[in-house]
Amino acid sequence: MPIANHHSAVPVTVDADKCIADKGCTVCIDVCPLDVLWIDESTGKAHMKYDECWYCMPCEADCPTDAVTVNIPYLLR
Amino acid sequence: MNAFDDPELQELADRLASPDPGLRRVAVLDLVDCPEPEAVTLLIQALRDPDPQVRQEAAKVVDEFESEDMADALIAALNDSDEVVRNAAAHALSDLKDPAAAKPLLAALEESRDPFVVAGILRALKSLREPAAREPALARLNAADPGVRREAVGLLGWLKEESNLPALIDRARDDDDAEVRRAAVGALVYAEPASVAEALRYVVGDPHWQVRAEAMNSIGKLHHQDSLPLLIEATRDNTWQVREKAADAIGKLGRVEGIPALGECSRDAMSNLRKAAIGALGAIAHEQCRPYIQTALDDPDPDVRKLARWAQSKLSAA
Amino acid sequence: MNFDDVAIIDTDVLVIGGGTAGPMAAVTVKERYPDLDVTLLEKANVKRSGAISMGMDGLNNAIVPGHATPEQYVREITIANDGIVHQPALMAYAQRSYPMIEKLDSWGVHFQKDETGDYDMKKVHHLGTYVLPMPEGHNVKKILYRRLRRHRVKVENRYQATRLLKDTAGNVSGMIGINTRTAEPIIIRAKAVVMATGAAGRIGLPHSGYLFGTYENPANSGDGHAMAYHAGADLANLECYQVNPLLKDYNGPACAYVTGPLGGFTSNAFGERFIECDYWSGQMMLEFFKELESGKGPVFLKLDHLAEETIQEIETVLHTNERPSRGRFHDGRQVNYRKRMVEMHISEIGFCSGHSASGVWVDETGATTVPGLYAAGDMASVPHNYMLGAFVYGQICGESAADFAQQRSEFELDKTLIEKELIRLRAPLERADGIPPEQMEYKVRRLVNDYLQPPKVSRRMEIGLERILSVRADLPLLKAGDAHELMRAMEVHSIVDCAEMAARASLYRTESRWGLYHYRVDFPETDEQQWFCHSRLYKDESGAMASGTRPIAPYIVSLGEDKDAYNQLRVKQAANA
Known part of the structure; x- marks a missing residue:
């Protein structure tokens, strides 16, 4: 069975100007219980790769530069 | 720069010596994963970093380390120019459990004038229950800053020493700040009831409802029988939360004379108060309670009905 | 990759799950026998994993002297759970509740205290006082992490355990799993295993439309329930769902x-x-x-x-x-x-002893029915355990597992089981195409909602079981594009296992009990004659999912008059029900 990609608006946003992943920081990636945050190879910054969020907030709370925002996902708003 | 045997620690030390504050900052984050006890020396170093963001980062992870190992550094950080650093240090200090930490804290207290620093040190000393902190705490009861007075009251309350009661009574009655008065009223519960009776009589008239509610609570905890008239009076307070605590306390005292007032409360529009009243009537479990309990069996609120059934079973057991 | 290609890591005690109970178990082993080697395996990262990743706001089962007694607590939980409890396990919790609070307090966990430094207990109902607020309870995980580091527990983050290993004599001897970032298999050989994998919180589907918008932390996908089942352990009272x-x-x-x-x-x-x-x-x-x-x-x-x-x-x-x-x-x-x-x-349904009662059967020593395997926290069968119970049973399991490891002699791993598991772990990555884990997961969880959610109807549940089994038959079609999806695919296996367990356990107990949790419309009455017992669910000798009963151990705390009082309330309640 062939597989298609579909688009999804994800709740976690990362401010690339504030993110210091390029300095070796992986805090938000480490603390995510669902492992959905990854380094974007093209920018070197963190981003939400999988739409599997529990909106539990450690990524935002633990980010040293306040670069991460957890929004309430659209279907819940 | 420090030299370490452990290669992981040495690597962190090198990164913490980097000229790039961004790299130093990330190194602080990695410090947390290092199991070596000496990691704390690197954290202390980071708390003194020239870059405020590195210090902030260090401050945010201080609670991942044993505060005992860095009491001095934390006390110093209370004076940091950065608010995040100061708050984190104050918070970590309040986690100190080692009695040995009292000495540097007391020394720092003596030299400190800044209200934030003083309050932080008092809070740290509070949980150590350090008797030598008594004098400096008493001295701070008249500090201009209400935050300092509040922590001084807390410290004295935790010491539970009879000799501190007059000072606490003073704060309970006359402090300008409602939170200080409330804390002081809450601290009176370790007293011999008679020794604080006069003060309780005064504070039940406090203009702030939370102080009055705390007073009801304290009377109940003290089982102070002579305060019963105050409680009965308070069942007519304008604020239902105060009436609720008064009803609770009458139940704890277990006095028949309180039944009519509780009966009034059991007809109040606020169901939380009706609950407290029926709970108290059940605790007293005297024949005179029966009509109110009987009526409450049909209360529209199920919590009141539940308590009424429980109270009824207490009556039949009595 | 074959058995001989996978590096085997050796440890004395393996703890699977780094949430609440797991770290406590690991630290307890080290406190008891500092020389034992302890490995803590976590699917996420122990810093922020499990049900309390952002802390906890209070204890609701604190048994503090002067406010409640262990006997009173055991009696109340027995009544709350309609009599179906293993009282010795409740009592073990109750007696250790206060010492655990004191221990956590000494570690720096913030409990609310009054102005004289005494615990500020709150009375919520007239029966007992068990609520201890924790307004500053957000530091719990940090404190656990500090302890893990201090005792040098080996922490392996981002590893998913998928099957327990056994030796040739049938004792649990470690686990096999995968690295969730690289899909590399991992084998850990251990003398004793403590499981603390949390609730099975991803069985039902939340109304929001998000697969991961569950009540429980969605990392808690029932892996532990599934692993224990496949290792031959008994699960108990699974029909007593959690609904919150x-x-x-x-x-x-x-x-x-x-x-x-x-x-x-x-x-x-x-x-x-x-x-x-x-x-x-x-x-x-x-x-x-x-x-x-x-x-x-x-x-x-x-x-x-x-x-x-x-x-x-x-x-x-x-x-x-x-x-x-x-x-x-x-x-x-x-x-x-x-x-x-x-x-x-x-909420959607789940298995969680934290608020309810079902899970892997354990006795008062935290032991499951398989030698060498212990379980604690939301996945184990001690009812109404909440966070403090997870800590207490983490401690109990840590002690039991440490003792078991100490006296265990040399053993040989059962290789056939490992070879079989390596094939299962490899399959989703090797397929050219197939069904994405997300779709299969949605399907089975939708079936759970449609057919298994209470009020339960026999015929509906039978259809549900049939449909769940048809999804089970599709499991070989799972296709994973990367390591992350492989983790999700293996979770789908656990979810299907748990869904089948929920259906079979619910069909087995032909009565209604535990209010909504097991409300069977076509068996509306509670049948004390036939069903005053635990239900068992286990893998029988033929490999099929089987059910049975386990008698209730004699009560050590009698219910006395309170039971009558409770029944009185019940009558009253039936009138408005």
Whole structure:
């Protein structure tokens, strides 16, 4: 069975100007219980790769530069 | 720069010596994963970093380390120019459990004038229950800053020493700040009831409802029988939360004379108060309670009905 | 990759799951025998994993001297759980509850204290005083992490255990799993294993439409339940689901234990209380459910009668602990506690002993029915354990596992099991195409909602079971594009296992019990004659899922008059039910 990609608006946003992943920081990636945050190879910054969020907030709370925002996902708003 | 045997620690030390504050900052984050006890020396170093963001980062992870190992550094950080650093240090200090930490804290207290620093040190000393902190705490009861007075009251309350009661009574009655008065009223519960009776009589008239509610609570905890008239009076307070605590306390005292007032409360529009009243009537479990309990069996609120059934079973057991 | 290609890591005690019970178990082993080697395996990262990743706002089962006694607690939980409890296990918790609070306090966990430094216990109902608030409880995980480091527990993050290993004599001897970032297999050989993998919280589907918008931390996908089952362990009373009140659409708990002591309550649309039941139980949930569906519904959290100071206090606690995105959720909908009541609903089903009673069977030593395997926390069968119970049973399992490891002699791993598992782990990555894990997961969880959610109807559940088995037959079609999807694919295996367990366990007990949790419309009565027993679910010798019963151990605390009082309440309640 062939597989298609579909688009999804994800709740976690990362401010690339504030993110210091390029300095070796992986805090938000480490603390995510669902492992959905990854380094974007093209920018070197963190981003939400999988739409599997529990909106539990450690990524935002633990980010040293306040670069991460957890929004309430659209279907819940 | 420090030299370490452990290669992981040495690597962190090198990164913490980097000229790039961004790299130093990330190194602080990695410090947390290092199991070596000496990691704390690197954290202390980071708390003194020239870059405020590195210090902030260090401050945010201080609670991942044993505060005992860095009491001095934390006390110093209370004076940091950065608010995040100061708050984190104050918070970590309040986690100190080692009695040995009292000495540097007391020394720092003596030299400190800044209200934030003083309050932080008092809070740290509070949980150590350090008797030598008594004098400096008493001295701070008249500090201009209400935050300092509040922590001084807390410290004295935790010491539970009879000799501190007059000072606490003073704060309970006359402090300008409602939170200080409330804390002081809450601290009176370790007293011999008679020794604080006069003060309780005064504070039940406090203009702030939370102080009055705390007073009801304290009377109940003290089982102070002579305060019963105050409680009965308070069942007519304008604020239902105060009436609720008064009803609770009458139940704890277990006095028949309180039944009519509780009966009034059991007809109040606020169901939380009706609950407290029926709970108290059940605790007293005297024949005179029966009509109110009987009526409450049909209360529209199920919590009141539940308590009424429980109270009824207490009556039949009595 | 074959058995001989996978490096084997050796450890004395392996702990699977780094949430609440797991770290406590690991630290306990080291406290008891500092020389034992302890490995803690975690699917996420121990810093922020498990049900309390953002902390906890209070204890609701604290047995503090002067406020409650262990006997009183055991009696109340026995009644709340309709008699189906293993009292010695409850008593073991009850007796260790206070020493554990003291231990956590000495570690730096912040419990609320009064102005003289005594624990500030709150009475929520007239029966007993068990609530100890933790307004600054957000530091719990940090404190556990500090302890793990201090004792040099080996922490392996981002590893998913998929099967338990056994030796040739049938003792549990470690685990096999995968690295969730690289898909590399890993084998850990251990002399004893403690499982603390949390609830099975991803069986049902939340109404929001998000697979991961579950009540429980969605990393808790029932892997432990599945692994224990396949290792031959008994599971108990799985038909006693967990269903919890929560905020409508937002998956956070209602937090009656935070708001209750401050005067807030659960109300119907008219702002009136309606819950008759005193205990957090399936009875209470049945009332909740009926009110929700009635003309007086829906159900709300009512705080708008409280003073400004009190509301600020509540906001501070609720918006900084456990599920802090709650404040943001309310803001988005312009919900202000001062102005209007907050709409509530009920959660999807799950297995979770934290609030309910079902899970892998353990006795008062934390032992499962398989030698060498211990279980603690939300996955183990000790009812109403909550966070403090997870800590206590983490400690108990740590002690038991340490002792077992100490006396264990040399053993040989069973290789056939490992070879078989390596094939299963490899399959989703090797397929050219197939079904994505997300789709298969949605399908089975939708079936759970449609066919297994209470009120339970026999014929409906039979159809559900049939349909779940057809999804099981599709498992070989799972296709994973990367390591992350492989983790999800293996979780789908666990979810299908748990869904089948939920169906079979519910069909087996032909009575109604535990209020909503096991409300069978076609068997509405509780049958004390036939069903005053635990139900067992296990893998029989032919490899099939089987059911049976286990007698209730003699009570060590008699129910006395309280039971009659409770039955009285029941009668009253039936009238409005």
